[in-house]
Amino acid sequence: MRAYFLFTKTVLALTLCAMLSACGYNEFQRLDEQANADAKELLNQYKRRDDLVPNLVATVQGEASFEKDTLTKVIEARAKATSIQVSPETLNNPEALKKFQSAQGELGGALSRLMVVSERYPTLNANQGFSDLRVQLEGTENRIALATNRYIKSVQNYNVLVRSFPSNLTAMAMGYKTKEGFTVDNEAEIKKAPRVNFGNP
Amino acid sequence: MSMRFTLGVFLWVHLLASWVHADTSLKTIPDYHAHVTDMARVLSAADRVALEKQLADFETQHGSQIEVLIVPSTGQEDITEYTQRVGDRWKLGRQGVGDGLLVVVAVNDHRVRIAPYRALEAAIPDVLAKRIIDKNMVPAFRQGDYAGGLRDALQSLQTAILSGEQPVATGSEASQKTWEAQIQKIWENFVGPALVAGFLAFLGLSAIRQFLSRFFSQSLAALITAVLGAMVCWRLSSNVWFSGLILVLGYFSRLKYESHNRPISRESGHGVFRSGNTDSQPEAISGGGGDSAGGGASGRW
Numbered sequence: 356m357r358a359y360f361l362f363t364k365t366v367l368a369l370t371l372c373a374m375l376s377a378c379g380y381n382e383f384q385r386l387d388e389q390a391n392a393d394a395k396e397l398l399n400q401y402k403r404r405d406d407l408v409p410n411l412v413a414t415v416q417g418e419a420s421f422e423k424d425t426l427t428k429v430i431e432a433r434a435k436a437t438s439i440q441v442s443p444e445t446l447n448n449p450e451a452l453k454k455f456q457s458a459q460g461e462l463g464g465a466l467s468r469l470m471v472v473s474e475r476y477p478t479l480n481a482n483q484g485f486s487d488l489r490v491q492l493e494g495t496e497n498r499i500a501l502a503t504n505r506y507i508k509s510v511q512n513y514n515v516l517v518r519s520f521p522s523n524l525t526a527m528a529m530g531y532k533t534k535e536g537f538t539v540d541n542e543a544e545i546k547k548a549p550r551v552n553f554g555n556p
Numbered sequence: 557m558s559m560r561f562t563l564g565v566f567l568w569v570h571l572l573a574s575w576v577h578a579d580t581s582l583k584t585i586p587d588y589h590a591h592v593t594d595m596a597r598v599l600s601a602a603d604r605v606a607l608e609k610q611l612a613d614f615e616t617q618h619g620s621q622i623e624v625l626i627v628p629s630t631g632q633e634d635i636t637e638y639t640q641r642v643g644d645r646w647k648l649g650r651q652g653v654g655d656g657l658l659v660v661v662a663v664n665d666h667r668v669r670i671a672p673y674r675a676l677e678a679a680i681p682d683v684l685a686k687r688i689i690d691k692n693m694v695p696a697f698r699q700g701d702y703a704g705g706l707r708d709a710l711q712s713l714q715t716a717i718l719s720g721e722q723p724v725a726t727g728s729e730a731s732q733k734t735w736e737a738q739i740q741k742i743w744e745n746f747v748g749p750a751l752v753a754g755f756l757a758f759l760g761l762s763a764i765r766q767f768l769s770r771f772f773s774q775s776l777a778a779l780i781t782a783v784l785g786a787m788v789c790w791r792l793s794s795n796v797w798f799s800g801l802i803l804v805l806g807y808f809s810r811l812k813y814e815s816h817n818r819p820i821s822r823e824s825g826h827g828v829f830r831s832g833n834t835d836s837q838p839e840a841i842s843g844g845g846g847d848s849a850g851g852g853a854s855g856r857w
Contacts, residue, residue, distance in 0.1 A: 527796065
């Protein structure tokens with residue numbers, strides 16, 4: 356009978372759905388979306404920092420005697436960082452991710468150096484515009500740190516699901532791979548003991 | 557007995573160790589129970605009530621939830637991190653809007669932080685928060701006037717929230733969108749193709765089975781069809797689920813013909829389990845498991 360045939364099909368389809376949800380298919384979708392959302396947020400925050408830099412540079416340039424070298428490094432790092440176009444999808448590509456990370460890490464380093472150097476310029480510190488920019492930069496760095504943490508965590512959740520049983524069977528069947536997470540961008544620098552130099556800064 | 561004793565001692569030592577360990581790590585976050593939580597006891601009762609009222613009135617009138625937490629110290633943590641942890645735990649703001657704002661004062665550390673939740677970031681940008689701290693809080697706090705500093709700062713914050721772009725409910729809408737997107741994704745990626753492939757496979761397998769049943773017994777033909785189908789599917793897609801589906805479908809492909817061949821008996825409601833190929837019955841049950849397996853068990857031809 357036609358009705359009976361339909362019934363059988365429905366039951367089979369429902370069984371299939373039940374099997375899928377039991378094996379974490381939906382969980383894969385949820386965690387994947389979560390990781391993508393967190394990646395987008397992180398990229399947003401990096402973008403926000405990139406946008407701050409021109410204002411910062413313009414303000415600092417007003418200080419005539421400012422160290423040219425430090426400023427140039429920031430400008431160059433920013434140019435390099437913005438030249439790399441990324442989307443959450445390309446973050447799944449380990450090489451692109453590495454390039455992006457090192458460029459952003461370079462910019463972060465150059466910026467923090469700039470901020471440290473700027474302490475030596477009293478007129479700059481008294482400048483309201485500059486102190487506003489400093490606050491914005493701090494806030495952005497904080498947001499980047501937080502977004503990075505969240506992204507790392509959501510990637511971790513996803514990867515745990517990919518590897519643990521029984522969801523790993525689903526991952527195998529559907530071809531889901533573990534995602535490449537973020538790593539600390541200046542691992543080598545952190546491992547080096549800090550050099551303290553009181554002589555000539 | 558002694559075993560239990562040892563175990564007990566072991567557990568207690570473990571518990572104690574973990575407790576001591578916990579004590580040296582991060583500061584615990586107090587539970588949320590009022591607009592103003594003064595752990596450092598720097599506010600007088602009257603001041604606290606006044607601040608409570610200021611915040612409660614604002615919440616009832618305009619919706620945004622502002623909370624103050626005063627602690628003696630944030631411990632080893634930076635106030636930024638501590639505030640973040642409190643904020644993540646308390647989850648302030650209206651549901652679906654998320655317009656919360658958290659003010660944390662660490663008295664002995666001499667640190668304060670204003671942390672707007674995402675929905676209020678536009679109304680209270682970092683620079684404004686910093687200015688409010690510098691203008692309203694720092695001078696008063698220096699003189700030990702915590703209540704006055706907080707009152708003025710909260711007033712400024714409330715003014716900023718009102719003059720800024722009013723946060724609107726976007727959360728539920730956004731979540732609904734992702735929910736819809738997810739359903740669509742599941743449909744596009746799996747259920748849709750699976751249904752189509754399943755339907756086609758069912759027809760194809762039924763035909764093969766019918767052909768095979770000329771040479772083999774009913775159940776053997778079903779088995780061969782199922783295994784053959786699954787093997788082909790595995791070669792083609794190396795996908796476990798699809799292959800498993802084919803296996804099941806192949807085995808049950810008889811259902812179609814069965815129902816074609818005995819419409820009257822089904823409709824009239826008797827002789828559902830006709831005698832015929834009795835040996836196929838138990839196999840049908842073990843293969844499918846559900847109700848449909850029972851229905852297909854009779855195997856008339």
